[in-house]
Amino acid sequence: MEKAFSNLDWSLIQSFLVVAETGSLSGAARQLNASQPTLGRHIKTLEDTLKVEVFHRHARGFELTDTGQALLAPAQRMAAAMADLSLAAAGGETDLAGTVRISSSIFMAHHVMPGILADLRQQEPQIQIELVPSDQSQNLLFREADIAVRMYRPEQLDMITKHLGDIELGMFAAESYIARKGRPTGADDLPHHDIVGYDANDEIIREMRGMGIPADRDWFAVRCDHQTTYWELVRAGCGLGFCQSHIARQTPGIEEINIDFPIPHLPVWLTAHESLRHTPRISRVWTHLESALKPFVS
């Protein structure tokens, strides 16, 4: 009844997987908080035990062999199961103390979260907070975060979500810009203005076209994908820009531009994995975020 592979340490597979994904021992070592020689030995032990070469060595790093490729899928299934296990374990925790990882957009993380989290820390000093500012959506299934604040409806399964409301967006410009180019008189006037745009994300263009404005990528003379930097470009007078009204109105040197087309609102969703719903520290942070974000989604 004993199994032929039971002598093989599962942690070797863990190392294998990360090396396969990063393509280097050094990279894997950084990710696993281990050292490069350790990872090298793990791979060597794995290969010796399985009597199979799983990596081609070359100067730039490690590359999977065909055999190694075949091992990748089951190794990933192990990792997925491990993630499930981790979630299940967190769901069983009873202690309020611990760390909660919150993911939010870079803009929110920069302008909104600090105050909210400072309050929370004061109320619950036992709870440590790790803020993960990121505009790529974090994968909550792999617990890259415990709670996510998102500007769109989350699609992942097994999640609990709550729509907190909508954030009002507006068009703004720096005083320096207005001094130079004047205020746009209306939508028709926009082509004569500079608008700070997003580079990869053509959300704005699609929105404007949806409203009958013949927007074009070339309109946007200055573009930036990074939300907080985007806002700095607007503040520096590079052009008109969109921003959460609540924040923009508190920014000195910025004026609101009222134009005759409606700007869509930004929905705010709170998300967490359902198996964490009853974990004390998670639910505590959840309710805090819920109430603390309310003023922003009026």
Place this chain on the structure above:
Amino acid sequence: MEKAFSNLDWSLIQSFLVVAETGSLSGAARQLNASQPTLGRHIKTLEDTLKVEVFHRHARGFELTDTGQALLAPAQRMAAAMADLSLAAAGGETDLAGTVRISSSIFMAHHVMPGILADLRQQEPQIQIELVPSDQSQNLLFREADIAVRMYRPEQLDMITKHLGDIELGMFAAESYIARKGRPTGADDLPHHDIVGYDANDEIIREMRGMGIPADRDWFAVRCDHQTTYWELVRAGCGLGFCQSHIARQTPGIEEINIDFPIPHLPVWLTAHESLRHTPRISRVWTHLESALKPFVS
């Protein structure tokens, strides 16, 4: 992008799973070729890291808590993925040398396999053989064996199978029995004889009923589930018994009983996991078994 649980060593889950399944540290230690204190520490580390109690300790051993129950399923998924990985790795081996685990019925293992394996060892000294005599079907998906010799058509998926032919069964009796009770004259005469039967497995009874013989469990005054011991009971003169004709005819002191009802044949199937099909040592053993078993399935 880093994951919250990446600091948790997967081998702890491995230990957790075996402790959960065996219900004791000592049992798990035996199965994993480790020591009881090691397993104890692994569980403790796991619980400390997850901040969750996964086992109730009591004098008789370890029992899963509710939280631990929740971790069991993902841990088993990890084990299943590990089994897949092990299979995939074995499929990538290129070396002829290595160990092949062969599962067969206890009877075959006792009377047939030794000679076949002795030949094989002489031809391929590089290949080590581990024979797993068992009347429960081994789970090839978990690599409890690499190749199985079975007396029925295997049902598991992802298997390659070959029907080698059928083994002739016959009814036999020890000379001592015949001297005492005489030979049965036909099927009608059977109720006046002792037949050595199987206990749990009522295969024989079902077969005889299928042929219109009103067989009953009570006919079988002596019963034994264990095939080789069964045969020793027949040799000792406990009663009539069924056996592979090929073997029985070579047994001194045993005579064949010809009766007027047909005795079914025993199909012989060779089975292996398909991902091992091209592994040199496995396919070498496979072809050897195939040809060496031929004389038995004429």
Place this chain on the structure above:
DNA sequence: CCTTTTCCATTCATTTATGAATATCACGAC
């Protein structure tokens, strides 16, 4: 062509994990 960077392999002192031995406890049999 030379420099810089980024890898991997190796070495060796050190930390960490391990297991034999032992103490202790609970249960069941006699």
Place this chain on the structure above:
DNA sequence: GTCGTGATATTCATAAATGAATGGAAAAGG
């Protein structure tokens, strides 16, 4: 009640895994 069995905890000497440091080699950038 007592003894035997089989379990978990604890201790401590030892074995094993680890990581900082070093050397070397190959690609990328000037």
